[in-house]
Amino acid sequence: MNIIWTINGRKLKRYALLIVAALFTAGLFYVQGDAFPVFQSTADTEEPRAIYKVATSDKKIALTFDISWGNERPGPILDVLESRGVKDATFFLSSPWAENHPDIVKRIHEQGFEIGSHGHKHDNYSTFKDDEIRQQLVKSNNILRSLTGKTPTLLRTPNGDYDKRVLRIAQELNFTVIQWNTDSRDWLNPGSDKIVQNVVEHVVPGDIILLHASDSSKQTHEALPQIIDRLQQDGYQFVTVSELLAGVKTNIKELQ
Template sequence: MNSFYVFNGRKIKRFFFVLAAAIFAIGVIYVESDNISVFSENNPSAIYSVSTDKKQIALTFDISWGEKRAEPILQALKDNGVQKATFFLSAPWSKTHPDIVNAIKESGYEIGSHGFKHDNYSTLTDEEIRKQISSAHTILTAMTGQEPKLIRLPNGDFDKRVLGIAQSLNYTVIQWDTDSRDWKNIGVDKIVDRVVSKAHPGDIVLMHASDSVKQTHEALPLIIKELRNKGYEFVTVTDLLQQGSTQGTEVRDHASLQKSIEDAGGL
């Protein structure tokens, strides 16, 4: 028996459009999952590192709860002569720990916002996102006497909407290129190895000073010593941003992409 296949031109066109869109979507997901830079200055972006030939690195610390770990970490920085670092502070925590906030400020360290509620902002409405960022801004400005310009979003979570709103409120969203994973308490040696082995010029290192981290204050002196031996200078995130071009990730709107794929089925 002979079989005959009839090909419709519109169906062929639709098939290849859907295939191309699917391949593009997979590529975007791959790029974003590996933090490969697809940064564009014309789009809202999060900053992961800075492209520079100078051996400068920014140690950053997030604080959202507790009072036991921040002071030992501040002491470790002081004892080891680190005069520049950046702390991202949760506004509710700051209100209940004014002495620690003041100690950070008096030590000369940079203070950025870590938002208000420790929620994933990508799950919030536009109005809620704006309220979270603005409320934190008001509190931190009142407590420090300076308006924060940098924000690290809770859990490092964001989407294109969040970045756009943060930018409209004059904030630069700061992520990280090296994660110490100190929040997992993986051991002093492993924390040190992760930071030292991954460090590079213009790097932004993620650490924490909340009570969940129990080994950071012990790892810091070793990290500082080994990075100095490699010729690194410790600076603030703002210092880094003034050095060269930023390495970020342009956030694609996956919802719009999915709609395009679905619409293709109706061609």
């Protein structure tokens, strides 16, 4: 028996468009696989990873500050943290900056804040050869250890740039690579109200929040009091990144 399927022109056109769309989407994921990172738990993979947030129902969050340039903005930011009673935050310091401003590093350390590495040369490490990546991280560690007496275990790469090689080498040097889930975008200097909005309207429990204490971010110290007050009013507790990670299942963003 012969079975004849009849499909009218409109249906045929619809099916053809669906097939083309499916093939295009599959091709896009194949070609740009590295552009579609996914969240996985640490139990699912042994691959090097970068941590963006943790999975928790507790209203704990980490304020993080990157510093790579200038000496005018760190002081006012430290003043705000002190006046608001915030005792736990994490500062990622570029080692050339730290070497040139040991007095500010000392104050950050003496106020009890956690210090992580922001690398040495402020450039995209994914463009470096393996040996140069390693040299940059080791040099940064040595400088920060000489200034604080502690060896950093947290790393935020310059510009937040990394690839699998950077993650692997960082892991070999006993670093945990830390990114962020909520971006204040303070480096754009969009106005203090906008910086506050960028944080408080997007934050969730377990978040790592990106802020800057470099001189190029001119409005962070103006926005910070409102950020702290509003988040505390919403029941959030500020902790260091290490405290956030301790004993909590992490959600990670891993390059495929």
